[in-house]
Amino acid sequence: MNDRNEPLFEDVEGRDRPGLLTSIKTYFLRHAQVFFYSLGILWRAPFNLFMTAAVIGIALALPTGMHILLNNAQQISGGWDGAAKVSLFLKQKVSDKQAQLLANKLRKLPEIAEVEYISKQKGLEEFRERSGYKAAIKALDENPIPATLVVTPKLQHNDAKQVEQLAKQLGAYKQIELVQLDSEWVQRLYAIMDIVRRGVTVLGLMLSIGVLLVVGNTIRLAIQNRRDEIVIVKLIGGTNGFIRRPFLYTGFWYGFIGGLIALILVFVSLLLISGPVENLAGLYQSEFSLHKMDFGTIFTILVLSIGLGLGGSWIAVSRHLHEIEPR
Amino acid sequence: MIQFIQACKRYESGHDALSNVSFELQQGEMAFLTGHSGAGKSTLLKLIALIERTSRGQVLINGENTSKVKSRRIPMFRRNIGIIFQDHQLLFDRTVYDNVALPLIISGQPPREIARRARAALDKVGLLNKEKSFPITLSGGEQQRVGIARAVVNKPPLLLADEPTGNLDPDLSWEIMQIFEQFRQVGVTVMVASHDLDMIKRLQQRILVLKNGQLVGDSANP
Missing domain, CATH: 3.30.70.3040 (Alpha-Beta Plaits)
Incomplete structure (x- = not known):
């Protein structure tokens, strides 16, 4: 634009293009701000946040807990196999x-x-x-x-x-x-456990799709609620990326908090059954004690739930954002 | 700055909102767009801001053909245009300062620059003392001035206003128009759609008259 050097306001010298380094710094600063801003927005309605996150948590806790129990069962039968x-x-x-x-x-x-x-x-x-x-x-x-x-x-x-x-x-x-x-019966047990494992995988997949849809629907509602804001931001030159950002981070937070709830649920459930299991093992003169979650499992659950949160919001955002255009 | 060449807009309903409109507005020029409601004032502004696209003919903004601007680039295109709306279009859950700073955040300005420019823009419209207020607590005239501050904070070379004084009393309207006049004086091209003919005439600027989607009067080419 040829009149960019013309100052609009006498007290502001016309410095329009910040340097590359400043731009990069500003970019990350904005991301950090939106990251926490979206958490702040969610925190303003803690009940809604908890409801959605709890749905995610329960949906993920179910297959996770079953997976851990299966691994334990395998450990026990692995011991029998030796005899x-x-x-x-x-x-x-x-x-x-x-x-x-x-x-x-x-x-x-x-x-x-x-x-x-x-x-x-x-x-x-x-x-x-x-x-x-x-x-x-x-x-x-x-x-x-x-x-x-x-x-x-x-x-x-x-x-x-x-x-x-x-x-x-x-x-x-x-x-x-x-x-x-x-050992034939052990092998039969293995075969049964294979079926159960397959079942848990299928269940996990279905519940993951459920989580995707729950997050997607929640974000879709958030988009509808902020329709006016989106129109305004588009009118003053906001890119789709800029508009998408808070919704994606909202999805991230849903996933993260949902994952934490899932971990807590699994942890508490394992704690509840570990006493009786050790009792039972004692009756069989076994030293067996229930294996809890390791770091790998915790990490996987968090990454998975965050991924599902991001994925769900991505679906909602890419489906609904372009429908909102200024008229 | 703005050049319309036989521009037409037909909506999907088949309604011809604009037909064969041609005119040119130089940089630093101010023009009023007038006519009855439904004459095509809003449509004309929408073609400039790429809220709508021309059906036939061309609209050139700063030499750039708007029909060649890809959808992806529309945000960048709009950053060079300040738009002011009759209903202000402010974000009511954010402070006056945050509303004015939004275009600067969108265009990725560093925080210090944002603070400086947002305050300068608020100062310009006389609302620096209200920066922490929420728009809902302001009067209609003040809200409109927040809208103006937001439109100019990015220093766009082109300013569009759609019935900016539609809901304001004559004194406030005159004040708002004076602000536009000041921007014109520093080289901004200003286009204002308004049906307040008395005030427009007093301001002694170029007047474009639309009737049923056609340009029927241009004070620069009588």
Whole structure:
């Protein structure tokens, strides 16, 4: 503009373009101001802020808490996995002596720590004691219980894959009718936990979308409430970025405070159940105690909730801001 | 500064708000835009501020064709135009000072510069003692002066006013017009839409008359 040097006011010398450094400093100063200004605006209506943040908090606490419980469950079952035993049911025609020989042979295998021989007779007695079918067993004229070798693998060979490998190897002996992995139920538990984990992930995703929509809707209302202000700012040369800024920071604060509430909820819930869990573990003579949140989880939850807050407000702002134009 | 070349504006409803309007306003010139309501005064100002775009013809502001200004650049374009509204368009949840400082914040001025210029603008309209007040506590004339201070605080070379005295009594209106006249004297181009013919005539500036969207009178080209 050619008359930029013409002073409008006698007491102000015309210095229109600040230096680059000043511009950058001013830019960050403005961001900091809007950052806290938007928090101040929210703080003026603490009830509304708390309501929205609590919705976010609860929505995030649910999958987070379940995730932590799942990790704990895995830890417990991981401990059980170590005690995996393999039961070898011998063929009916295998004699007592042959079975003893096989047991001795197996004891020499490097993967095996211990072999316990349960003879047909002993097996029958155990079954009679435990099953409660005493009368029915009396009626049998032949012992139906097979002789059994219970194999305990060495500790360094006790992960699920190696035990399975061992079971396969043992199945090759012609005296053995059936190989039964005692850890099979653990694997079933794992499979169930996999399903639950998948479920928690799906739940988490759906609740995250819910959070996105809640923040989006809240910001949409905020935009509608400040419609006049937006029009005025557009009329005096405010860029979309300038207008967007306070709403994005508002989304940030919703996410941040919602994340804090989620963490508090999870923390309190874990505290509440940790007593009974330790009680239960004590009954099983276990040292197990509930693993709480680590820093990684806390950090992830905060980043996630802030991201959802920003994302939700971004959606609202990009959908509704351009609809508001001066007329 | 302002050049209209056969400018037309047809709204989507099919209503022709302006048709074939041509005139030119030099830098440092002041002009009044008059006519009955619905004659197209507001539309003409909106074309200048790019609140609306021309349907046909051209509007050049400081040599720049407004139809070539991309939407993204409209904010930058508007920073060179001070706009004053009949209903003031102030932010009622902020102080007088904050209202006046807003254009400077938007254009990214450093804080010291903002304080200096906002106070200078308030001083210019005689409201320095009200900087901490909220607009709602001010009279209509004072509110309008806040609007003027906000419009000029960025030192725009062009000032537009749409019925700035529409709600004010004659004495206050005259005061406001005197402020505009002072800006013209320091080289600002001023365009004021008003239907207060008596006052306009007393100010002895150029007068553009609109009727049914057509320019039917121009005191500079009788």
